[in-house]
Amino acid sequence: MAGTRATEDLRLVQISKEFETFTAVQPMDLTVPGGSFFALLGPSGCGKTTTLRMVAGLEAPTTGRIHIGAKDITATKAYQRNVNTVFQSYALFPHMTVLENVAFGLKRKGDSAAMTKARQTLDLVQLEQVATKKPAQLSGGMQQRVALARAIVNRPDVLLLDEPLGALDLKLRRQMQIELKRIQSEVGITFIHVTHDQEEAMTMADTIAVMNKGRIEQLGDPATLYEKPASTFVANFLGQSNLLRAQITGAAVDGVMPASTHDHDVWVAADRVPDGLRDVWIGVRPEKLRLGDAGRNQIKGQVTDASFTGVATQYLVAMPWGFELMVVQQNDGSPRAGVGENVTLSWDPGHEFVLDQSQAEDAGSGLVDG
């Protein structure tokens, strides 16, 4: 049985789902390495739940195949798949005790040690003391852990988590994120975690797939997605971005290329510029911009807003052409600027990312550089 077997990869091949008139998931290929913590991130309605339901067997794909390791499970029923789901609504059985809930799957599989294993798993999620209670007697966070225990006790090949933390308050949420991560590394099961909270995805996942309108926009580890987003959608969906309309004006010199944005000359790292691209967006994260002239690229502007957030101060700085850039400066003792003050913004080449200008810059947000 489970436990000793190495976890296997989940492979989706050209999988898609159409409802009567609406394509919820465009044909997509996706491989989730066995044992990894994988996050599916995207805005509401982009097809995350639909994708999970197809993997769980609760929805039949319109096209494509689903494999776990060498096995093709596309045609199997939900109850035949070694895949378990932690539902967003938890879906705990209200007429059973917590322990019975957790033992449910093992009992259906005819495991004679169901109760013992269920108790052990309740230990793992630190709920042994409520084993005989009914789900309705537990707090939201406890119910969430019961739902998790009920799924992982079966040691599935893949565990699907559909925004399981959505209903929790911020503090409990952070706590559960850490706990989920701990449990995942303890049991070594493949986790596919659906969320529309980009911070949650980045703190927890080894690999993130960013979904938009039924397709995967980009797949990679959190740092790559953040530092080198492949599209304006990803750039705006993961964190904040300042996107400057610019043209590449020359060839690479010493690893940097000259560019011009609204008649200001700047340098960009040559390896960040896709081959042959001329009209580009130059993206700079707010924390990469500095007040002052320490960086090589410099633009003057005027502070229009400053908000103090504790560890940092967040500024809006209006450019000469009217566009406002967001700047986040650590409160490390350096002087703070006031509203109305004229400042120089600077950053170093290599701290930007460069995208094709033919993409809408406001995909995933509302900022527009005129």
Added chain:
Amino acid sequence: MADLAVAPPVAAPARGPSRPVRRRRRISWVPYLLLAPGLLWLVVFFVAPMLTTLSTSLQEGDVDNGYVLTGNPDVYWQALQAYWPQIVRSLMYAGIATLLSLALGYPLAYFIASRRGRSKNILLVLVIAPFFTSFLIRTMAWQSLLASDGGLVRKTLGGVGLGWVYDDFGHLLQLLHLSPNGEILYSPWAVVWGLTYNFLPFMILPLYTSLDRLDGRLLEAAGDLYATPRQTFRHVTWPLSLPGVVSGTLLTFIPAAGDYINSRLLGNTNTVMIGQVIDSQFLRVLDYPLAAALSFLLLALIVAMVFIYVRRAGTEELV
């Protein structure tokens, strides 16, 4: 069975530190005030008649010379001795009719609960449609449906050359001792069938209510946790619909056990139910103490059975 128990009026706990005692006093009257009309109704139309019946059963005498309250409970023993077969038969017929209603009603209620929008409402209206005519007329309709000469079923089947189905069914009933002479009408079978038909809506509606409330996501979760459709039904759907099953069976069994129309119109002299006996003792023989005693016996029996049943259902022994 929390769903069936009458919740005691609970006063909302007073919030906040200021004047907690006075607030609680004031609020705790509200539930009783709201209950007052209902309680008054119960006293006038339930408790009072019960007490009258009880006192009637303890009277002695005869119609011509009048009855006087003597408090002699012997009549209960006599009633039991004389009419125990009718009592047992009533409980048995009602029990079978209840099980039949459950078997027919559960799939129907499940089907209706799984429909969406308009078709659901139409089906629900169809379930209660029989109530648009009176109980008596509906039962008499079964007389003309089932009759062997000139009955609609026999005629229709005969018209398409299937008359033998009707006859064979009669013979089958006779073989099973469910009909004295091979007749379908005026047989125990017809009585049970009539009871089932008449009380089926009382089974379907509570079943529908609890199945309609059933969260479809729980069924998905069961499937996700390796339960086959059959296991999902056994471990999730059925236990969660138990409140509906309990209310439905009670709403069917209780009136069916006391019914006297079906056994009179669809049965024969060997299918007499206790309701029929009470009816004729009260209205024809005019032996009021005996009739009252029988009423009380029936009531006590049903209450005892219901009590045991609900207790067992509450401890999940029925699952």
